[in-house]
Amino acid sequence: MHIGEVQVLLNHPRVFIGPAGELEDFVETPLTGPMPVEFSHIAVPARAQVSTVSVRIWSGAHPSTGMVVFSSSLELPRGDIAIFDVDGLSRFVRTVGRPGRHHLTIRVDDPVRASRVDVVVDSGPDKATLNRVPGYRLPEIEGVSGELSPPDTLHMILSGVSSPKARLVTALDLVISEWESSDSPRHAQVNSFRLRLITEWLKGVYPEVESGFWHDVSVRLEAEVADAEGPTVGGVAVSIAQRIIALAEESSR
Known part of the structure; x- marks a missing residue:
């Protein structure tokens, strides 16, 4: 890590x-x-x-x-x-x-x-892949000991700014797949924290965008992810990522 x-x-x-x-x-x-x-x-x-x-x-x-x-x-x-x-x-x-x-x-x-x-x-001795959505490849992970947990996987996805679209799509796909795995209040807090991690990572990808913009992005992300359905949601993650990137690029002009 x-x-x-x-x-x-x-x-x-x-x-x-x-x-x-x-x-x-x-x-x-x-x-x-x-x-x-x-x-x-x-x-x-x-x-x-x-x-x-x-x-x-x-x-x-x-x-x-x-x-x-x-x-x-x-x-x-x-x-x-x-x-x-x-x-x-x-x-x-x-x-x-x-x-x-x-x-x-x-x-x-x-x-x-x-x-x-x-x-x-x-x-560690093992390798792992971060790839979840076809067409959005990320570097392989080495040095793994055992299986990467979802929190560790998310941190690895967001550990760089290269291939930002692939990282955003993959991170969103992971979060959406975990969204309804539990009804506990703590799980809802974990979901919200994961989206904050993604928003903070986006700030590093688009440092020229003003800070107020990211509050609106965080609210939009939570709403769109909460509306996503199904265990395999790669297409939904791609759509959300495309909209967020378009908004960030427009705001940076």
Whole structure:
């Protein structure tokens, strides 16, 4: 699952990943083979001085995108992982588990000048698909341990902004299929929260749209999803998604 993210602006073309302690020496850690015992941190080649580098942290399940440049165990004495630049100007620390050794997988969009780095902690052994509606494909999910629950599946669907129409259609199809699975008040609250997640995700897809617009979208989504019928509702999800996207694009002009 997605557990952290930071944008790092580099002066030197390396982003460092490792335990929260300080880096004693500036070294270019090899990214192939097992982690050498003399190294405590990983140095990932990344773009510098032109734009930020996006570093996302995942626990277990993660999108199967990018090239794997590192896969080995690393000692995390406090159970924390740090993302930072060699100048010490940017630093992000996230607790990822118990103190000790953890397996890290690092994926990048470019092995020489990465602009996106995915750090996966303790990846699981299985794979899963997010695809629900024909014609709206999403990246495969790796590192899964067991079956993804509906909440976890929704979070994975909304974990990126690439292929926004496919993500919106898939998310709506999932929510509609779960809408009437229970009559409890708590389930109604869960349904409302799921639609809020989708609305908040849409804000990231259309950052130029004014905030007041999204309140109306949230109300419209709940009304249209509540009126949807049937266990297989891909066509309904597509129709709702098309209307919402059209409204967002019109509002952004």
